[in-house]
Amino acid sequence: MPSCFVCGRTRNQNSKQDKITFHRFPTDVITREKWYEFLLSNSLPKDKVTQNSLICSEHFASHNFVYYNRKTILNKTAVPSICVARVKSAKLLFPETRTPIRISGFQVTASSSGLEDVVPLDDTNNTCLNMSS
Numbered sequence: 001m002p003s004c005f006v007c008g009r010t011r012n013q014n015s016k017q018d019k020i021t022f023h024r025f026p027t028d029v030i031t032r033e034k035w036y037e038f039l040l041s042n043s044l045p046k047d048k049v050t051q052n053s054l055i056c057s058e059h060f061a062s063h064n065f066v067y068y069n070r071k072t073i074l075n076k077t078a079v080p081s082i083c084v085a086r087v088k089s090a091k092l093l094f095p096e097t098r099t100p101i102r103i104s105g106f107q108v109t110a111s112s113s114g115l116e117d118v119v120p121l122d123d124t125n126n127t128c129l130n131m132s133s
């Protein structure tokens, strides 16, 4: 049973009656990023989003929808903006800001403390090259 990633609402008789529709995460990278921002602002973990994750129409302003062939279609560039407070979302309390993974490692240490730090990396590279050639 598909359910909304944000509020946990499931597609059932009730949601049908309320004309609630469920929408996949957009494939467009920029729009998708905005959806993630919405998740973060709701303390939801964006790394839990899968291909099958859905967000229900309750989180979108009505102007984001297009009605076509009796179907409700979400505008391609629509971004969720409405937070629906439900008990379930309180279970998913995650820190709001996640610090991006720091790309430190070899390059950074090498430039700050001289060539010696690069040696182990070079060694492994050389071994690989020697082996193959």
Ligand SMILES: [Zn+2]
Binding pocket: 004, 005, 006, 007, 008, 009, 055, 056, 057, 058, 059, 084
């Ligand atoms: Zn929802």
